[in-house]
Amino acid sequence: MNVHKFVLPEIIFGNYTLSQIGDCCLRLGASNVLIVSDEGIAEAGWLDKVVENCKEAGLKYTTFTDITVNPKDYEVEKGREIYLENHCDAVIGVGGGSTIDAAKAIALLSTNEGHIRDYEGVDKIKHPLPPQIMVPTTAGSGSEVSQFSIILNSEERKKMTIISKSLIPDIAIVDPETLVTKSTQLTISTGIDVLTHGIESYISLAATPLTDVHAKNAISLVGQYLRSSVASKYNKEAKTHMAMASLQAGIAFSNAILGAVHAMSHAVGGRYPVLHGDINSILLPHVMEFNLLANPEKFADIAYLLGLKDPNISKMEAGKIAIKLVNELIEDIGAPQKLSELEVKDSEITEMSYTALHDACMLTNPRDVTIDDIEQLFRKAW
Ligand SMILES: [Fe+2]
Known part of the structure; x- marks a missing residue:
């Protein structure tokens, strides 16, 4: 064991x-x-x-x-x-x-x-x-x-x-x-960061049953309450659930570490003064697509945690629905979807890819990652 x-x-x-x-x-x-x-x-x-x-x-x-x-x-x-x-x-x-x-x-x-x-x-x-x-x-x-x-x-x-x-x-x-004094922009950005923590720690190579329980609850809470938390700073129920989601996602990733989204996000954030969660919002769906092959079972779980009901589909299909549901959430709350929106220069992709490859968070990504893979992911996110 x-x-x-x-x-x-x-x-x-x-x-x-x-x-x-x-x-x-x-x-x-x-x-x-x-x-x-x-x-x-x-x-x-x-x-x-x-x-x-x-x-x-x-x-x-x-x-x-x-x-x-x-x-x-x-x-x-x-x-x-x-x-x-x-x-x-x-x-x-x-x-x-x-x-x-x-x-x-x-x-x-x-x-x-x-x-x-x-x-x-x-x-x-x-x-x-x-x-x-x-x-x-x-x-x-x-x-x-x-x-x-x-x-x-x-x-x-x-x-x-x-x-x-x-x-x-x-x-x-x-x-x-x-949380009542937080701006809408920050609620969106940090909310997607919580979701990214939940997802990356759940599919991390270092995940354990002790971290999974917290990661899963965090993903489910974000799916249920991020939209209403963005809609109103006075929605105390949503704020309390998002605070718990953040806490549980933190507990999960502190122990299971993270993955390629955070490794790449750190590389961008080191060069541009943009919100960490905004970069995650752009990268998360693309990295999920890349990682799906490594653990379809857990990706399927993510889909059910985010609201999928149909139990009669394959794990790969359910995993693809997880990515779709994440995209929908990002769209609904108006989180950024393209790196070009953040005015990141594409001439820096190679250097950023190299930095990301050597970030400590890359060690626990569930799928092997090469420098070419990272460059391709950055280009897809443009
Ligand atoms: Fe983060």
């Missing part, structure tokens, strides 16, 4: 759970926290709520909000300086995937010397990290439960995938209330 490893942080899920953050810090022995966030979250008022709560718990705190979409190496290095200057002993991340990835990278650098580039790849971290508490506000990245941090190498214009169990936060506080 294969060895199954499965890791998770403590998870606190529910409306208004953000108010527990001070107690969580105290429970982990923190007394002086670095709160990493971004300007959008500060404007939406969530940062103030966290600060207020930390003050009530008697904690010292420093805020750091200079994090941008697709967080950069120099941003997390600046965060380390601030952490060390202020003698902090824990890291809180409040925001979307970029902010949480950055908060985790700052925690990494606070106890490990060198450049963030030194930690690219799997299991490169040498020293334990300080306590990390993460509060996702986008229902998308799953970074609050994952062993991933994706940071941009600004010199090489390349996203670095850092994977280590040390990056799994101690506590994830998932409060669906925070």
Whole structure:
């Protein structure tokens, strides 16, 4: 029997759970926290709520909000300086995937010397990290439960995938209330990211029964609630289900890793300042088509999870319907469908393909991938 490893942080899920953050810090022995966030979250008022709560718990705190979409190496290095200057002993991340990835990278650098580039790849971290508490506000990245941090190498214009169990936060506080301030564009983009996490982790070479259960539920919830979540920011039922979908997809992919969509998406995102979920939306149907041959059974499951009812068709046919249903969802919510819409230059395809081939996420793609396959997939997605 294969060895199954499965890791998770403590998870606190529910409306208004953000108010527990001070107690969580105290429970982990923190007394002086670095709160990493971004300007959008500060404007939406969530940062103030966290600060207020930390003050009530008697904690010292420093805020750091200079994090941008697709967080950069120099941003997390600046965060380390601030952490060390202020003698902090824990890291809180409040925001979307970029902010949480950055908060985790700052925690990494606070106890490990060198450049963030030194930690690219799997299991490169040498020293334990300080306590990390993460509060996702986008229902998308799953970074609050994952062993991933994706940071941009600004010199090489390349996203670095850092994977280590040390990056799994101690506590994830998932409060669906925070989703009401999210824009429609972000709801679309992060929602497709959740679907991609669910699908890629379900068909991953490293999937196990422990990850499948979470991946399947995430796919099913996205199929049922992403449309209504996009339609209204005040639909609390849809928001709560999407927050759960994001969480479960995060649990699945943290343990089963991902595949070619994410490997290719990281290559594009390293060069263009576009939303990660938008790139996934464009690539996902094409990569599904390519991967179908590797696991028709699981592709058929995806079709049933997304609403297929007919039990009397072959697995390959059902798998093709899964791709059709994903395309329909992307179309219905108005997510991007062509790389040319993002103004990506086709002269960069070869270099991006090479970068994607060497991304850590490619290792668990269910079908063997060559450089030619990737180039072809990029061209199909044009
Ligand atoms: Fe993702």
